[in-house]
Amino acid sequence: MYQPDSDLNTIKEMIEGILENKTETISFYQLYSKIYDLVTRGYGNKQYNVICTILKKHTKEQSKFVETLREETFLSVMNQKWKQHIKLLITLSDIFKTLHDRVIVVQEWLSLKERGKKYWIKYVLCGIKTPQNVILKKMIELIMNQISNERKGDLTNRKLLGNAIQMLTELDETKKFYQSNFEKVFLLESEIYFENQSNELISNHSCGVFMSQVMEFFKKETKRVVNYLDRTTLEKIIKLLEKHFLIKHMKTLKQMETGLVYMLNNNKVEDLKNVYTLFLRVNEKNWLKENFQKMILIEGKQIMSKFQGTKNESQNYHTIQELIDAKKKYDGFLENSFNKDKEFEDTLNRNFYLIINLNRSIAKNLPKFIDNRIRKLKNESSEQIKELIDSFIDIFKFIAEKDLFKKFYEFYLSRRLLSSQNVFEEQEKLIVQKFKINSWANFTQKMEDMFKDINVSRDWYQSFQIFQKQKMNSNEIIPMTVKILKESVWPIKTIPNCIPPPLMKRNLENFELFYQSIHADQILNWRINVGTVELFFHLENRKSYLLIVSTFQTLILLNFNSIYSNSNSNTTELINGNQNENQNENQNQNENENENENENENENINGKEKEKEREKEDNDMDLNKNENNENDEEGKKKRNHKSKQYSCNEIAQLTKIPMQYLKSSLASLISSKSKILRRIKFKNKKAILEDDVFQVNTRFKSTQRKIKVVRISQNYTEKEKEKNMVWVNQERKNLIESMIIKVMKSRRVLKHEKLIAQVSKLVLSKFKPNITMIDQRIRSLIDREYLSKKDNQYTYLP
Template sequence: EHMPMILQRGFGELMDGRRIDDAVRLYALAARVGALEALRAAFRDHIRASGLRLVKDEEKDKEMVERLLELKTQLDEVLSHAFCRNEAFSNALKEAFESFINQRQSKPAELIAKFIDAQLRMGNKGQTEEELEGLLDKVLVLFRYIQGKDVFEAFYKKDLAKRLLLGKSASIDAEKSMISKLKAECGSQFTNKLEGMFKDIELSADVMAAFRQSPQFRSKLPKGIDMSVSVLTSGFWPTYPIGECKLPQELADSQEVFREFYLKKYSGRKLVWHCPLGTCVLKAQFPKGSKELSVSLFQAVVLMLFNGSNSLAFADIKDQSGIEDRELRRVLQSLACGKVRVLNKEPKGREVDDTDTFHFNGDFASALIRIKINSIQMKETEEENKKTNDQVLQDRQYQIDAAIVRIMKTRKTLSHKLLVSDVIQQLKFPLRASDLKKRIESLIDREYLARDASDPNIYTYLA
């Protein structure tokens, strides 16, 4: 009879202090007096409260996944050493995690995807393949608890695309291993597009090998230029802005040579060039030595304008490059205001104005031969993240509509209550009754369904 009071007054402090020996004694006592259910409930409530504090702490969003992993490690230790891996306690842990991690809509799913991205990127050194594999397994446990797995998929797909296209993956084996884990967890439909992205990269390598052996490559490609093209299947990859620009003649000719080769090999296909995704290595002659500049395609377009002139006004660069205004300002900032200043700007200043003039920097010097000039990128803003989340919500609407039509086509006539129950069973993401009601109304408006004349709570499928 004293157990509820003991748990209420001291259990939280015992858990926070990681007092494993005391937890062992408490479990033995609870087992002896038949109070294991009370201890299990206290364990579950403590996890729920601790986890909710972490998930709701918006100021520490960047650390959320690490903190959740640390919490899970501590709890697994208690479960293993103090609670004898009791199945009821294991279920309590699972139940508590599923409860608190889904309290903040889609944010934990987004942050888990970002955490995995950071681990799989090239910059993440200092751990072995085995350590990386172990960490990904632990993160996957958190992923299991998330209801909105489509949010995770959207962010994971966007980040994977960047890693593959920019060559930022620390290990292709680790990438494929992660996709295998996701496939085992969620089925092949979940990973179909991710696997398609890998297939595109591999096929592109084969296409480029064939291109380099072709007569077009040997005879038509402008001298001094090598090129590598990634041919992507639009359905597998995130949607990217095409980003128009006026390519220098040498690059435009190279592009045309590849286009002619590719369409001859694969007739009936259409190539759409995505300039913002391109990268270049330019050979640059400075008075103080030759350098190789690793730049984006937009940066290359701007720099190559200075082959014909040492000085250009902003308006002239804009007209000759054809790059969109806001993008061009970022490109010029990276070339004239960043760490590596191969151009000089007049007047000096951080912002690029319409009246600015840019000059070739004849005094440029560096100890390095190959120099990477980073783009001034808009950080992944709230607006960008919102756009990804909005796309997920849009996709969910299509899935809800498809599920409703599928069910009604089979059942022909169904009550509102049964239809809601069937749809919730079919869909794998959290669904509010109000959202489902809106989709039903939309399908009625579009004459897929009709309400029964005698009972408005019954729907009929219209063939």
């Protein structure tokens, strides 16, 4: 007959041997056999009770030892004993797996591991002889002291704390023991600590410093949880931080003088980043976004109010630069402070669109600004050039009236391309390419055609050089670069042809022969007003100079030669096509400097002291002694023959240069920068009149041999800008009508509101549509019987 008590005693002895680490004498095969026999014979319950009794006794012994521990070693020894205890439980669970699977699980008893944890709580943490929970309270107190010291900046043994917390979390699978005994105390003390710290910070520091410190609190508390607390505590500690550092002080933070507005105005990128990060935690993103928008609008409107029309181009230049800087600043906030938040990006773009389109100033002035900056690219690095081009596009893409911008930009681009100096073609093409990306398909068509014309002209130049050598004597050849341009592409005025000197005329005629030998069906129209000439300036018994002048200035100067035809010209640049006089503007001068120079030049030229000095020079040179000869033909012939003096009217008759451009060219030649000619008789100090008399400045001196003659700036006048607006408005009317027809052809019948909406959407990429203009075009199409109207509905008439 089977005797279970014998096997139970054997099992008991073997377990005690395991507890005493005397496993070398244990026969595990025999142990497994007896466990199996007891289970299969129905004595599993007795076996379970024996094991629990042994565990209980062993745990009580551990409790007695823990009660004697000193504070210095308490946590470390507790951790050591716990690890030994949990190791024992794992070993017993493995040995008694058969008991577990066949009895414990079936009976729904606590597993040996869980039973051992319960004993640890009951007999070790809660104590036997000591008052209830004294050991547990002591353990929690020691942990909290260490955490408090760490918050003050002292070093702590994080590994030791982590092991102690791990013990508390491992005591039950639900972690309720950890949460109810330790976490509750930890959160309560943390809340008191956070409240005190937040009150102190908000009272003694600026918003930026406060936010920076709060970020540090979030980082440190998060790191603390990750290092040695349970992860379930993280969300709870974060909520306490949000409550005491943010929600509680939110009203104060919003109203602080060093708050959001101060940070935006003073470029406090890091502080704004902290504000964004923290405000997002407490659902204050909308407030932040609204105030970000307000700041953009306030600053943008202030900048746009500075535009002064054409009266102060210097101010307009600086205003656009301010706008570019503002966009760059807010882009910086978006990237570095607001984490490229799509909502903030949309807010920024939407409000910059509103700002830039408050009036037409940007569409009109940005092309001039780009022109000015491109002319100064010589000393810029590739990175600086790329950044500069991107800044142009950053503003351009927000312009609603891109068709107006296009009209002005084409003018300035043509002027740069026709210049013989500093053409940054690669950069120009890059800008045009970026325009194309940020506008409609054929926006850059004319610009691209300009580049094609310039490239084709280079090929013509090579062929013409060969032709010149074959057809002309070497002493008659003027090295000449000709640009062949399409009149429909280039925004250049048509100016009546002037009378070139014989040698120049022969070279022009020779080029016509060359060109028509290839293209007999095409007619060349010369526009020499856009040309640039390198002209030798010889003074008797003095050194020679090389003047870089416009073709108009060349024609004027050659009239002062002894023999008109013997002009010594080094390089002449002549242009074919519809040219604009503004191409004669000095490429390397800042527009603002030009304006100031022009004013100073007139003052210097017309001043009383200069006049007296010139009169003295006239006497010394024995020139123009008899002014009474001015009004009779014989006197004119005598004056012109002896001293080469001409009135403005006489030069106009000799050259056929239109008076407007003649006066501008003469002003450049007599300016304080040039002084090539002298005005020896005049009535108006500030303006050149038709009766003013000029002669060569025979006492001209310069430290430089090569001299660029400053050209009086001839930018868009208000009248020309008005003409452009008339042209743009007509183009808009045509486009609107074509879109109306396109929509109505497709829909056949459409209500008024839907037609307006669809047409507006179609033209929006080119300009901001005016509802009144669309209404007018609809009425015009009705009058011309393209549409009919009944009630509030339109019908297309095929």
